[in-house]
Amino acid sequence: MNVIDEGNGELVGWEHPDDVRKWNREKRSRAFEDKRMTASEAVERFVDDSDLLASGGFGHVRISTPILHEIVRQDIADLTLSGKTTVFDADLLIAAGAVSKVEAAYCFAHETRGLAPASRRRVEEGDVDVVAEASNATLQWRFLAAKMGVPFVPARILAGTETFEKSAAKIVEDPWTREPITLIPACYPDVACIHVSKADKHGNAVIDGISVEDPELAGAAKRLIVTTEEIVDSDELRARPKDVEIPYFLVDAVVEAPYGSHPGEMPYQYYFDEDHLEEWMDLTATEEGLEEYLERYITGTEDFAEYLEAVGGEERLAELEAIENYERPDTGGPEGGERV
Amino acid sequence: MNEEYTSTELLTTVASSLIEDESTIIVGTGMPMLAAMLAQRTHAPDATMIYEAGGIGPEAPELPISVGDERTFHRGVKAAGMHDVMSYMSAGFVDVGFLGAAQIDRYGNLNSTVIGDWERPTVRFPGSGGANDIGSLAHETIVTMHQDETSFVEELDFLTTPGYLDGPGERKDAGLPAETGPTHVITQYGVYGFDDNCELTLEFLHPGVEEATINEESGFRIHAGTYDRSPEPTAEQLRLLREEIDPRGIIR
Numbered sequence: 325m326n327v328i329d330e331g332n333g334e335l336v337g338w339e340h341p342d343d344v345r346k347w348n349r350e351k352r353s354r355a356f357e358d359k360r361m362t363a364s365e366a367v368e369r370f371v372d373d374s375d376l377l378a379s380g381g382f383g384h385v386r387i388s389t390p391i392l393h394e395i396v397r398q399d400i401a402d403l404t405l406s407g408k409t410t411v412f413d414a415d416l417l418i419a420a421g422a423v424s425k426v427e428a429a430y431c432f433a434h435e436t437r438g439l440a441p442a443s444r445r446r447v448e449e450g451d452v453d454v455v456a457e458a459s460n461a462t463l464q465w466r467f468l469a470a471k472m473g474v475p476f477v478p479a480r481i482l483a484g485t486e487t488f489e490k491s492a493a494k495i496v497e498d499p500w501t502r503e504p505i506t507l508i509p510a511c512y513p514d515v516a517c518i519h520v521s522k523a524d525k526h527g528n529a530v531i532d533g534i535s536v537e538d539p540e541l542a543g544a545a546k547r548l549i550v551t552t553e554e555i556v557d558s559d560e561l562r563a564r565p566k567d568v569e570i571p572y573f574l575v576d577a578v579v580e581a582p583y584g585s586h587p588g589e590m591p592y593q594y595y596f597d598e599d600h601l602e603e604w605m606d607l608t609a610t611e612e613g614l615e616e617y618l619e620r621y622i623t624g625t626e627d628f629a630e631y632l633e634a635v636g637g638e639e640r641l642a643e644l645e646a647i648e649n650y651e652r653p654d655t656g657g658p659e660g661g662e663r664v
Numbered sequence: 665m666n667e668e669y670t671s672t673e674l675l676t677t678v679a680s681s682l683i684e685d686e687s688t689i690i691v692g693t694g695m696p697m698l699a700a701m702l703a704q705r706t707h708a709p710d711a712t713m714i715y716e717a718g719g720i721g722p723e724a725p726e727l728p729i730s731v732g733d734e735r736t737f738h739r740g741v742k743a744a745g746m747h748d749v750m751s752y753m754s755a756g757f758v759d760v761g762f763l764g765a766a767q768i769d770r771y772g773n774l775n776s777t778v779i780g781d782w783e784r785p786t787v788r789f790p791g792s793g794g795a796n797d798i799g800s801l802a803h804e805t806i807v808t809m810h811q812d813e814t815s816f817v818e819e820l821d822f823l824t825t826p827g828y829l830d831g832p833g834e835r836k837d838a839g840l841p842a843e844t845g846p847t848h849v850i851t852q853y854g855v856y857g858f859d860d861n862c863e864l865t866l867e868f869l870h871p872g873v874e875e876a877t878i879n880e881e882s883g884f885r886i887h888a889g890t891y892d893r894s895p896e897p898t899a900e901q902l903r904l905l906r907e908e909i910d911p912r913g914i915i916r
Contacts, residue, residue: 382717382732409717409732409793430793436693436729439789447788454788457777457824459796460716461750468747480754481800484838485773486823487792490782495839504839534718534737535745591734648734650725 328504331482331491333456336404336427337376337466337511338492341473344512347546352573358525359578360555363628366577367394370547371515376404378467378545380518380538383411384434384588384596386531388517388551390581390628396420397623404455406513407431408463408537411440412588412601418443418452419614420622429458437601442608457490464537466511471543476507516545518570519584521593522561523552527575530567533591542570551581553593583632583641595647600635669897670916671852673905674870675808676702677897679762679850682806686710687759690749690798693728694915696762696808701909702901714758716794718744727914731794753801756841761802763795763846765809767820770863770884772827772846774799774807775820782822792824799825800840804847811851816882828862853878855894859887868894 361369371377371391381387392413395403400422405414407428414431417423419442431454432443446452458466461481469477482488483495483506498505518538523529529550531538542548550570555578561568583590587597587604607613618624625631632641646652672695679699683689685708691697700713712721715728719736720743722728728735737743752758765774766789776795780786799805809815827846829835836842848867849856855868866878866888878886897905906913 382730385717385730385732407791411730428791430790432788433790435731444788448785450784454782454791457791459792460746460794461797462792464746464750480839480841481797483800483840484823484826484829484835485796486782487777487796487825504837506839533734534732534743536717536732537746539745540747589730589733591737596729596733 325499326497328495328497330494331488333490333492334427335492335509336406336456337513338509339512341475341510344470344546345473352576354573356526356572359527359575360525361577361579363390363394363551363579363581366549366579367391367398367400370549370576371395371400373400374402374404375514376406378406378408378513378516378541379410379413380516380536380541381585381588382536383409383413383430385585386519386536386590387413387585387588388519388549389586389588390551390579390584391517391549392416393622393628393631395422396618406463406511407458409460411435412604415440415443415608418446419608420618423452425453425455427456427458427463428454429460429463434601434605437605441605442614456492457487459487462491462493462508463511464540465508467537467540467544469508469510470512471540474510476509478505479508480506482506511544513541513545515547515549516541517549517551518542519551519581520570521552522554522556523550523578524556524558524561525578526558526572527570527578528558528561528568528572529570529575530561531569535569539569542574547576548574549577549579550575551579551584553582553584553590555580581628584628586632586635586641589648593648594641594644597635597640597644669902672916673897673902674894675850675852676905677901678855678868678894679806679808680706680901681895682848683708683711683760688712688714688757690714690716690753690758690761690802692731692762692764694764697727698905698909698915702904705904705908706901712741714749716746716749716798718746718749720744720749727910750797750801753797756803758802759804761798761805763798763805763807763825765795765807765825767815767817768807768809768849769817769820769827771829771831772807772849772858772862772864773820773823773829774825774827775822777822777824779821795825799827799846801844803844805845807846807849809849809851811853812881813883816884818884828858831862832860853881854891856886863887865889866891868892870894871896
């Protein structure tokens, strides 16, 4: 096949499909075992320094905050972050100094809330390197190729741009049309954390609402930590098997984590905590403020339950549930604006 | 003119008029979303909004603040995933995509990645997000952005998303789908289209804007041959925007 052009971005997370097949045969259990553990245990067992990490959901929607917190508490360092539609998740990890490299589709910003003060500071001052550019479809198709166990998938994106030049994709002559086609290489994250609506103790998991790119990411990750709003009996899931997005054999750890997406949204359950996110944006404008945030909410708390108390406990969480369900209090609602 | 209106309201009604009935539109949050909702309530009841994270055809009583939150699929046609939406778009089911950018050049190429050097940027923006995908795969794209000498540039600091690249035929030669590309650019001064050489050309000048302004506020020469004036928002459009679509005034 004639290679017409190739990007010079770092090829993050690519492996020979046979090496991953071997890994999946030897390291991933098929047993219906009880995989429940705490967030602390899950990070101790499955997240290492220098890993390639991908965070599920949509950056500030259905994110796995307890795992992000534990990565900070356990002082995990030198991570490469898969900057798929990342928002609060990336900003927190980059701000806290856990990340040294990013492959960026969407990173360093909070959608309508504007650019992220802390992670932008890190990347503009050179503490974090963008080693490759991507687009949302690029990363999600990198995960699809990995899930399919093939070295790449073809797609009609990236061509003609500097996003391509700084990516790890290649353009070849398609043997059918004889025209150029972009090949998107597979990406196997060392570890992914995905927050779900319901899971059983084996890891079978249901995502209510949009799945974003988690069905692909779950199939691509070499280790998968699932955090869940609720652990349910397997019989409940066997009664609705079509709703299970992630089957148990892809899952290494199951962490029960009610309100686990806070301060992000959990569709149908609770809304963004805009007050908390505003506090994050304000404090992280300076290094001193960032330290204050980390001490108040993460390193100064024992676990996620203590964090939830620190952000306002049951009363605040009930307000967020009301907003999500369109029962907005008269004050304290979210503000939007132009997308940056 | 019926009553006072804001700049955003004018841009919203102008963008709305470009949305056809029985079409599919990928939007982000912000003004284009209002424009699509306004179109649905006026001339385009069967226009369907699609969000890149997976939401298709929502009927939500309030605005999303993320392109992945519940408001993007509330009472929707389908709560899908990104792979579904990107695939439908690649297969030709998405008619129009709305995009924003920090910089644009005469061929409609967009930068949303960096200002300055890529290795050590002066300003780091979020990157492509879904923009490169939408700019590559939607049948047409409409760009909405702020216009001045630093955003309308002779040379982009970084080409994130393809417009017409270096001119006619370039997209097809690069391998992008046939008959795709930007059709309109909406700024605070007017609406631009693209001429036979794929270069930006003035189509509509907004009310009260002088023709000379469009070139004073551009780093490259914009052709202004025959053009019309953008219609002002009607009383009914303003009522819909203020009372039904965005009563809390989140996007003004």
